[in-house]
Amino acid sequence: MTPDNTHNASWTENSWGHPDKYHSVGAFDGQKKKSAAVLARVKEIETFLKARDPEISQKVERTFRQWNLIIRDYLRNETGLRLSVGDSTQSVPVRIVSGLPKPFEDLVTDNSANRLMILLNRPSIVNTAKGMAFFDEQFTTLFDEGFVDPDKITPTEIKRVREFVDSVARQTEKLALLDQIKSIEDDILGAYFFKIPVVHLYWMVIGTMAAMLDISVEFLTVVVAIHELAHAYSHLGKDIDGGKWETRSFAETDLKIAEGIAQFYTKIVCEKLSNRIPGALIAYTRLMELQSKPYLVHNHWIKDSNAAGEVIRASMIESRCRNITTYEDFGAILTKHRENIKPSNK
Secondary structure, X not given: OOOOOOOOOOOOOOEOOOOOOHHHOOOOHHHOOOOHHHXXXXXXXXXXXXXXXXXXXXXXHHHHHHHHHHHHHHHHHHHOOEOEEOOEEOOOOEEEEOOOOHHHHOOOOOOOHHHHHHHHOHHHHHHXXXXXXXXXXXXXXXXXXXXOOOOOOOHHHHHHHHHHHHHHHHHHHOOHHHHHHHHOOOOOOEEEEOOOOEEEEEHXXXXXXXXXXXXXXXXXXXXXXXXXXXXXHHHHOEOOOOOOOOHHHHHHOEHHHHHHHHHHHHHHHHHHOOOOOHHHHHHHHHHHXXXXXXXXXXXXXXXXXXXXXXXXXXXXXXXXXXXXXXXXHHHHHHHHHHHHOOOOOO
């Protein structure tokens, strides 16, 4: 286990490794002493998910095992960082775990479990609304072509059903639970426990978010694995001089720096894998619809530049070497490298 050298850190509210962050504790500490009510709600969500797909946890497991080494290889190439250098090897295992991380678990109260079930089916509700609009608007055509038996359904009945489904679809967009999920500033689909180190992938949350976003569990698993391993590489990966991100500084760094770097490399690797896993980039893009500001800041770092990889890599390495923790200081480093590193003529 990596020694805890973060206990004397000068924390800010938005430090990535603040002690209040669940990934700053032991990987299984957060799973202890659950109340009966919490365990019941978690079991209820598990039942929802397995009713939709009995093999969902196995899909997450299989997908990760299939792409694990490939993801790590791409991260090594894109970051220029290595977990293994010569005889020195830093192991960062990945485990597929049940249950919910605390930030997500806290959202699921007695009153919200059913609402979460509704959100799981939101894509179906929205698609049904689109289908009913078609039936309503094209009823005459369907009748003329012999698709409608007027003795069984009337235009008025179709319109009433359309109005009902439209109303339900609009209400799902207003659910407070949806906004609460968007406001979470923690990795909830997976976590990098940097003091150990180990990565957890939460198959229940991956399944939940995949259903809400109408995307494949397999594609979303790839995205989450890339993101969490990007944290590990940015922290423990050794540069050409053998340096890495000192753990205390990594823990103290602004959330937007740590998450921005992980998100940037998640996007890059998804793009590189697009010929082999085209749905991963789609899943990455769709996931951002439900993510908060720290997961979006990288979109403004560099635009339309094929020097982006060099700029971010240089900024990350300098920030690690100088133990940069504030977003303002990181922004200054980013600006410097953005101005000094010119795009190639590819």
